[in-house]
Amino acid sequence: MKPSLNTYLDTVQLLKSYQGTHEANRTFALQHPELASKPQQMLLTWVSKYRFEITEPLNSKSYTQHFQAITQLSAFLFFVLGFLTGFGLLSYSGEAPVNVIYYLFIAMLLPIIGMILSIVSLLGDKNIGNFFAHFFPLYWLEKILQTLSPKYRTTLRTHVALPYTLQRWLFVERLQMLSLLFSVGLLIALLVMVVVKDIAFGWSTTLDVAPASFQSLLSTVGWIWHAWLPSAVPSIELVELSQYFRLGERLDSTMIANANRLGAWWQFLAMTTLLYAIGLRLLFWCVTRLGLQKALDRAFLHIDGIERLQRHFQTPFVTTQAPQVETHLPLTQTNEEPTVPTEKRAYPHIFGWNWTTEEMLLIHDSRQIQGKQTHEAGGSHTFSEDEAIARLAQGLVLLYVKAWEPPTMDFVDFLELLIDNPKVERIQLYPLGTPAQAYRSDPNDVEVWRRKLQGFNPAKVEIIDAT
Amino acid sequence: MQPKLYPKFAVVGHPNKGKSSIVSSLALDDSVQIANTPGTTQVKRGFPLVVDGKTIYELFDTPGFQRARRILAWLQSQEPVTADKRADLVKSFITQHRDDPRFHDEIELLEPIIEGAGIIYVVDASKPYGAEYETEMEILRYTGQPSMAILNLIGDEDYREQWKRALGHYFRLVRTFNPMTATFQDHIALLESMAQLKEEWTEDIKTAIQVLTNLHQQKIDQTIDAIVTHIQKSLTYQEIQTIATDKATKVEESRAINRYQTHLIQQEKEVEKEIETIWNHRSIDKVENLLAFDNVGLFSKESASIFGLSQKELIVTGASAGALGGLGIDALAGGSSLLLGSLIGGVVGGVGAMLGFDNLYHIKLLGQQFGRRELTIGPMQNLNFPYVLLGRALYYASLLAKRSHALRNTLHLEHETFYTQQIIDSEMRKELEKLHTKLRKGEEVSEEMSEAYRQVIMKSFQALICS
Numbered sequence: 001m002k003p004s005l006n007t008y009l010d011t012v013q014l015l016k017s018y019q020g021t022h023e024a025n026r027t028f029a030l031q032h033p034e035l036a037s038k039p040q041q042m043l044l045t046w047v048s049k050y051r052f053e054i055t056e057p058l059n060s061k062s063y064t065q066h067f068q069a070i071t072q073l074s075a076f077l078f079f080v081l082g083f084l085t086g087f088g089l090l091s092y093s094g095e096a097p098v099n100v101i102y103y104l105f106i107a108m109l110l111p112i113i114g115m116i117l118s119i120v121s122l123l124g125d126k127n128i129g130n131f132f133a134h135f136f137p138l139y140w141l142e143k144i145l146q147t148l149s150p151k152y153r154t155t156l157r158t159h160v161a162l163p164y165t166l167q168r169w170l171f172v173e174r175l176q177m178l179s180l181l182f183s184v185g186l187l188i189a190l191l192v193m194v195v196v197k198d199i200a201f202g203w204s205t206t207l208d209v210a211p212a213s214f215q216s217l218l219s220t221v222g223w224i225w226h227a228w229l230p231s232a233v234p235s236i237e238l239v240e241l242s243q244y245f246r247l248g249e250r251l252d253s254t255m256i257a258n259a260n261r262l263g264a265w266w267q268f269l270a271m272t273t274l275l276y277a278i279g280l281r282l283l284f285w286c287v288t289r290l291g292l293q294k295a296l297d298r299a300f301l302h303i304d305g306i307e308r309l310q311r312h313f314q315t316p317f318v319t320t321q322a323p324q325v326e327t328h329l330p331l332t333q334t335n336e337e338p339t340v341p342t343e344k345r346a347y348p349h350i351f352g353w354n355w356t357t358e359e360m361l362l363i364h365d366s367r368q369i370q371g372k373q374t375h376e377a378g379g380s381h382t383f384s385e386d387e388a389i390a391r392l393a394q395g396l397v398l399l400y401v402k403a404w405e406p407p408t409m410d411f412v413d414f415l416e417l418l419i420d421n422p423k424v425e426r427i428q429l430y431p432l433g434t435p436a437q438a439y440r441s442d443p444n445d446v447e448v449w450r451r452k453l454q455g456f457n458p459a460k461v462e463i464i465d466a467t
Numbered sequence: 468m469q470p471k472l473y474p475k476f477a478v479v480g481h482p483n484k485g486k487s488s489i490v491s492s493l494a495l496d497d498s499v500q501i502a503n504t505p506g507t508t509q510v511k512r513g514f515p516l517v518v519d520g521k522t523i524y525e526l527f528d529t530p531g532f533q534r535a536r537r538i539l540a541w542l543q544s545q546e547p548v549t550a551d552k553r554a555d556l557v558k559s560f561i562t563q564h565r566d567d568p569r570f571h572d573e574i575e576l577l578e579p580i581i582e583g584a585g586i587i588y589v590v591d592a593s594k595p596y597g598a599e600y601e602t603e604m605e606i607l608r609y610t611g612q613p614s615m616a617i618l619n620l621i622g623d624e625d626y627r628e629q630w631k632r633a634l635g636h637y638f639r640l641v642r643t644f645n646p647m648t649a650t651f652q653d654h655i656a657l658l659e660s661m662a663q664l665k666e667e668w669t670e671d672i673k674t675a676i677q678v679l680t681n682l683h684q685q686k687i688d689q690t691i692d693a694i695v696t697h698i699q700k701s702l703t704y705q706e707i708q709t710i711a712t713d714k715a716t717k718v719e720e721s722r723a724i725n726r727y728q729t730h731l732i733q734q735e736k737e738v739e740k741e742i743e744t745i746w747n748h749r750s751i752d753k754v755e756n757l758l759a760f761d762n763v764g765l766f767s768k769e770s771a772s773i774f775g776l777s778q779k780e781l782i783v784t785g786a787s788a789g790a791l792g793g794l795g796i797d798a799l800a801g802g803s804s805l806l807l808g809s810l811i812g813g814v815v816g817g818v819g820a821m822l823g824f825d826n827l828y829h830i831k832l833l834g835q836q837f838g839r840r841e842l843t844i845g846p847m848q849n850l851n852f853p854y855v856l857l858g859r860a861l862y863y864a865s866l867l868a869k870r871s872h873a874l875r876n877t878l879h880l881e882h883e884t885f886y887t888q889q890i891i892d893s894e895m896r897k898e899l900e901k902l903h904t905k906l907r908k909g910e911e912v913s914e915e916m917s918e919a920y921r922q923v924i925m926k927s928f929q930a931l932i933c934s
Contacts, residue, residue: 026519027520030519126911130780131783131784131787134776134780134784134787134788135787135788135791143776147837307692311685311689315681315685316518316519316678316681317517317518317519317520318516318517318518318678318679318682319515319516319517320493320494320495320496320514320515320516320517321494321495321496321498321514321747322494322496322498322499322512322513322514322528323513323515324512324513354597354598354599356598378536378599379597379598379599380598380599380601380602381536382536382540383536383537383540384540402594402597404591404594404622405481405594405597405599406482406483408481408482408531408532408533408534408535409533409534409569409572410533410534410535410536410537413534434594434595434624435595436624437624448483
């Protein structure tokens with residue numbers, strides 16, 4: 001399986017809209033281990049699998065429709081042109097013989113020059129290629145058709161940006177095919193004319209060419225078929241007999257006397273057309289088809305996105321993320337909780353949640369707070385111990401908490417014990433910073449505590465802001 | 468055959484100590500919800516490292532302990548068992564309290580551990596140690612699973628020594644890891660520590676390290692490819708607009724310039740998006756200056772063409788065709804014309820094309836005019852522009868490559884000019900200028916040159932992400 005022009009265009013279009021995920025592409029590659037060493041095959045299989053992802057009209061379809069229409073029209077024109085050229089060249093008015101030199105120029109020299117120009121346009125750089133392209137009728141034919149068809153021009157400009165090398169090979173390959181048709185038309189014209197008309201061939205030139213030299217030239221041209229078809233190479237007698245001069249009698253008596261022999265040229269002309277104009281062109285056409293395929297292969301691997309696709313095929317798909325979507329915690333709006341700007345100086349009961357008694361004494365000293373009774377809660381104490389000390393509380397209660405440690409449900413349970421204690425009138429929650437910060441707390445930490453206290457009885461719980 | 472069990476690690480600890488940040492950083496996933504509000508993580512969430520469908524290891528983000536003391540009290544209230552049966556007690560607790568909403572969080576965090584996950588206990592070492600943590604550590608000890616502790620420095624203070632003394636009683640390994648500033652090397656170092664937790668896990672974690680190292684290199688390669696493509700596309704981009712008259716009006720010119728600039732800005736945004744995807748920063752918030760075109764003289768050119776050929780090209784074609792025709796006449800004259808035929812033919816063809824250009828331009832066939840006038844903006848000729856683009860892309864990519872996935876702050880890029888000027892030194896400019904020159908001229912760039920360019924950028928990028 002090789003990429004065709006259609007596959008190329010479809011791939012370009014597909015990769016613009018869909019390239020697949022690394023995961024899907026790697027899975028695809030793992031499902032086709034037999035293609036691991038054949039990257040092009042792998043890509044083509046991928047394209048054929050995902051072509052359905054192209055939701056817009058296929059560029060390849062509109063392009064190839066136009067392309068084929070132009071090619072078919074050109075093919076017809078070239079064939080007819082070849083036939084008419086042959087017909088014109090071989091038209092014998094009866095006054096002067098048909099000059100074989102004209103025919104040889106068209107059937108042999110022109111195709112060879114054409115092929116040389118094709119090679120030059122392929123080998124040279126972009127500028128040279130473009131320059132030589134102008135000498136081919138196909139170039140102009142295409143330009144004119146493009147000018148006349150704005151739809152095709154738009155397709156070419158916006159959707160089908162073929163790389164230069166591919167364009168050049170497409171052009172040259174098509175040129176060979178059309179030239180071949182031209183030559184076939186020429187050969188058919190020759191054969192038809194030979195059958196339906198009595199053509200007297202001759203040769204004439206302004207140059208001072210002796211018949212022997214001319215025959216030698218013709219023998220060189222026909223050396224390939226000379227061995228098995230000697231009658232298709234003009235003899236020296238025929239060459240001498242066929243020479244004529246414009247100023248002399250165009251059909252001298254010798255020519256008329258040997259009229260049946262003058263027709264013998266046709267075999268040579270037919271063989272020349274068959275070998276040089278058709279055989280050689282056919283060979284060159286095959287070569288350019290191979291070249292076009294190679295250019296397509298190369299261009300296919302350089303399509304925008306192909307490299308990424310190949311990387312996806314070759315590199316393991318690694319994921320480190322959670323397969324399940326996180327359920328986000330709905331953030332509730334912060335309500336203004338009752339905040340006491342400063343603490344009172346004396347409390348009957350002070351509780352330290354996760355603070356030790358020694359630490360609480362330092363806090364008292366630092367914040368100049370007095371407490372008749374201080375109690376440790378949380379920390380290494382059991383919940384039963386907490387229940388016991390919560391029952392001791394009464395009146396206004398100060399509750400130290402570590403501001404940086406967010407309130408856990410363990411704390412909430414203890415707070416609820418205090419709230420549920422009917423002897424407790426009010427609880428002042430005091431989130432404190434670290435000793436290194438002189439117990440000043442971070443506003444963000446206090447905010448966390450404030451949010452946690454939402455929902456508790458505001459008449460009974462308030463926060464002291466020590467930020 | 469029983470599928471091979473892969474290592475699992477549960478990241479556990481007190482609420483709001485950076486568990487999710489650590490998981491986010493290790494899993495390279497910026498979608499994890501991280502907030503100051505305690506209890507953001509409500510259910511355990513697995514983050515597997517999967518390579519081509521095969522799980523290498525799995526991290527679990529878990530809710531924090533809420534009622535640790537009650538669980539420990541329950542465990543201690545059970546019939547005493549030998550150390551090898553203690554995990555069964557935890558299992559029993561889970562079974563008996565599965566439907567008890569009070570222990571939802573603890574069950575979520577203990578479940579993966581009981582199923583075989585290693586323990587990664589996270590504490591905030593920027594705050595002092597407290598006895599309340601011992602309850603949690605004691606419960607974890609009951610599970611009997613391999614464990615390590617991570618000292619996360621959330622604030623400015625440093626109590627690591629204090630924590631190490633305490634944690635050393637409960638954990639085999641204690642490591643410092645700051646998810647906000649962690650580099651790729653820190654990530655790998657932490658994995659190496661995790662590999663030491665259990666002998667059977669060592670190979671898997673080594674594989675994981677190899678996978679992540681390869682993945683990191685792939686990301687670097689992809690970033691460089693994206694940047695190189697971006698530069699090449701931007702420098703060669705041309706905005707072509709059809710114009711009505713010989714000279715573009717101010718409006719036409721300004722519209723074309725605007726479209727050209729918008730295209731480049733859009734292209735830069737696309738490459739930024741691509742880099743964000745490569746580095747898994749999909750929800751990044753950034754403040755940046757748009758690509759500026761101040762003092763960048765844009766190259767604009769009005770041109771007319773017939774069949775896509777400029778007047779110059781048409782003259783050359785005409786002259787060549789004339790010369791070729793003349794050469795035929797010279798050949799027929801046997802060289803006696805001293806190539807006058809080609810000379811005259813060339814001059815006639817060239818002058819004819821020059822004088823006939825305007826006439827041909829206005830000819831209409833089937834409603835389509837042969838000629839076309841266009842205004843072309845670009846390619847960018849400003850010598851400094853590619854370095855501005857490159858500097859911006861490299862700077863942004865390096866920030867993302869180094870950025871921890873735990874960060875949620877806004878990325879400020881307003882001062883990038885200061886940094887970008889330092890990224891590309893004169894030596895680097897010299898290397899890069901070769902390719903820029905080619906692109907400016909519209910010449911084809913060889914694969915060798917592209918690769919050399921890529922290597923220079925790669926070197927610079929690697930230096931940036933290591934700095």
